[in-house]
Amino acid sequence: GDPFTVGGETFTSRLLLGTGGVPSLEALEASVRASGTQLVTVALRRVEASAGGAMMAVLDRCGVRLLPNTAGCRTAREAVRTARLAREAFDTNWVKLEVIGDEHTLLPDAVELLDAAEQLVAEGFVVLAYTTDDPVLGRRLADAGCAAVMPLGSPIGSGLGIRNPHNIALLREAVSVPVVLDAGIGTASDAAQAMELGCDAVLLASAVTRARDPERMALAMRQAVEGGRQAKLAGRIPRRWHAEASTSFAGLPEL
Amino acid sequence: GDPFTVGGETFTSRLLLGTGGVPSLEALEASVRASGTQLVTVALRRVEASAGGAMMAVLDRCGVRLLPNTAGCRTAREAVRTARLAREAFDTNWVKLEVIGDEHTLLPDAVELLDAAEQLVAEGFVVLAYTTDDPVLGRRLADAGCAAVMPLGSPIGSGLGIRNPHNIALLREAVSVPVVLDAGIGTASDAAQAMELGCDAVLLASAVTRARDPERMALAMRQAVEGGRQAKLAGRIPRRWHAEASTSFAGLPEL
């Protein structure tokens, strides 16, 4: 129908999932299947932990592609090193690049992020960069060769949705690579709004994994992402200050 | 799965459509089918017009139930009279009650609306009342015996979405009959938000009929209503001021 291409690969699902916060392997598998996702991001640190093998088995069984991330890295140096290790561990040159500038908010550090992105692109990585909603930084990441720019709607895990839709729209105008809304999604309407703003896809984790019913929320997000995408393509009505009667006969001579 | 009951009838679709503004009979049929709706509201005035018969034929072919409305009525007296005529014309005692207080905004007139609702309930109608987002008026309509309360998100045809989510949530708390968000929806995320606020269903017309691609927007709205409903049932994460790492290991010893 309406495929989404990033890094030369094409996906029919526009919903990417993270695994952080998932309450059980059963919930993980149910959520992944309900979401229809084809791309799941995993932290190297998590997978190296004792139960990592079991999680990998679940994801393998679901047939999803893995997107290693550099969650928890604070400097370009640390992120580059983690990306290299992940490349070995997961046998993929794709990486979701995270360079965090603050423990409290987990917001990205613009300077370290751009530095890491340039290095990783030079080393042949397919870099999907988690970034602020700053359109200029987004364009610099795209210019540096990132395969996708992934702006946050609000801080990771906050569930505050898209705090600045204006910036997301400006960023969308500023780059030609895919834009994936990443972080801050709390509920289905947030995901739909991301797509309506022109994002190509949505990545979320805790909105699903920490919901009361993760599997059901995964389904909700799938529907919302698809609905938001269709609405964007369908061309919404303009906003009007005053009402316009929907039962008007004006311009409708044939009915 | 998750049926919706109003006036003693049960529907599997939670999306109601209006026909106002539809560009052609073909677009009408395609939109109705894509939306999955089972309940379509029609204005008596429209149906009495020359092409009304053709429209009825389309809706009949789609197998939807008709919900006559009193669009354009300005007083209780006029609305009651129109409802009676519609009952004869459409052979149904269901009515979407509209009593408009202003030509400019098409906003409801609280006093005339409540008066008409009381009369129509007394005459045995199943009344679905189009109203403001005022929780007190909503409760009075429910107390008067309306089968559903249908608050506006914003003026008809404005596409401004839900201007006062707080009032919709308060109204939802205030009544036990179904609440159907009616008017103001502009795009898919608006419809999802209505469901997340606890509405039982969404009614929209121009958001679909006047979209650039009505059929596609009808599909988008269907997905958004279902997604919003599932998200409500799934129990969203709380909003937090600060971030919470989704890749935290806290409380996840088994992974």
Next chain:
Amino acid sequence: GDPFTVGGETFTSRLLLGTGGVPSLEALEASVRASGTQLVTVALRRVEASAGGAMMAVLDRCGVRLLPNTAGCRTAREAVRTARLAREAFDTNWVKLEVIGDEHTLLPDAVELLDAAEQLVAEGFVVLAYTTDDPVLGRRLADAGCAAVMPLGSPIGSGLGIRNPHNIALLREAVSVPVVLDAGIGTASDAAQAMELGCDAVLLASAVTRARDPERMALAMRQAVEGGRQAKLAGRIPRRWHAEASTSFAGLPEL
């Protein structure tokens, strides 16, 4: 400078105060003076209480006009009766008409409110009607002869500000009598926004009386109301999607 006329009386202050929630008589006097208000609303019930005389003495000393209100009334009948008693007790035919439809939210009851307004106008009262933000109800109250329409921004004491600026602006367009934003103000920017939306004045109580420092907040509200009024008169710049350099030389040949 910029006087405000209601009920045939002219005021230089556009800030009206309520006394509910005030922690002490000292705080009341300090707040009234800092606010510059010339019109203070008082509940008959409060004044009849034991300490009411002391409060009256304070307000008298401050030289403000009293505006009795019908706080706590639930029906037109009760409100009309209270207004009559207040007329005797305070020797004024002015009344701030409140008819509450719900204990939980203290939101007005549209039908009882309009009924009471019509009766009180017929009895020669100068009626300032506390109402929802519904533009149609506002116009009906104005048509009924109310001297001012006083829409809420959000529920009394909620501090949620103006939840639906669109409705306040529509109501402002709909009536020619003064519009006074009443209820919901939480902080100074809310009061400024009310004036920018075209309101003629602002009435607030708990935002001042329950602030940590009531006197200072009274001053803040005075400045915000004046600033908002001046901004409205000054003609703000339009909102633009993209930036416009403020240091551009375009069109400025003389500098």
Next chain:
Amino acid sequence: GDPFTVGGETFTSRLLLGTGGVPSLEALEASVRASGTQLVTVALRRVEASAGGAMMAVLDRCGVRLLPNTAGCRTAREAVRTARLAREAFDTNWVKLEVIGDEHTLLPDAVELLDAAEQLVAEGFVVLAYTTDDPVLGRRLADAGCAAVMPLGSPIGSGLGIRNPHNIALLREAVSVPVVLDAGIGTASDAAQAMELGCDAVLLASAVTRARDPERMALAMRQAVEGGRQAKLAGRIPRRWHAEASTSFAGLPEL
């Protein structure tokens, strides 16, 4: 009363003005006087233009301190060079550092900005850095020795107000140097909101210079900044979901 200290200098006004867009020297003088500002930012390029001398004379007559800016600079190199020239031209080591990353939005370039800030601090400048609302970048600028961090509310000249209050509040928490809201202010309530979010001051230009009546808007902004500051200090009431009667007698035994 409530002075504001930056770069070792203390000001009684918390409103900073820019001159861009001003329609005449008369309007400039009237606006500066009405605003009460003590600090006015000027672009070197503007002052070097033919009429610059006349503008300087006006500002000198008003007794305001000048804050040269690097408006229009695209790289750290260019900004540093401009700052040095401005230091000579204006005989001050203060500079409002602007490094623009995009002609369309005039948004700052995070990387070049931080680079320029570090250089200028090392050269002994008192740097007030115009930046995005990114809390991490703000903290890095403060750590680099900037005397103040000046986040935008929305793009320069857009009049869109503060698009992301959450980020401004997070940035305020993140740094101990003064925070000055710079860019995007459209009207008085925007300026009041900035102060309520904890900003120490507000800088604006086109909101005043391009208003229909600049002098009156300058007064409005002065009142709003003062009102917003007082409201912050006064301690606003909490936001509540439901109403709380302001005429309740609870806790008020003495009245």
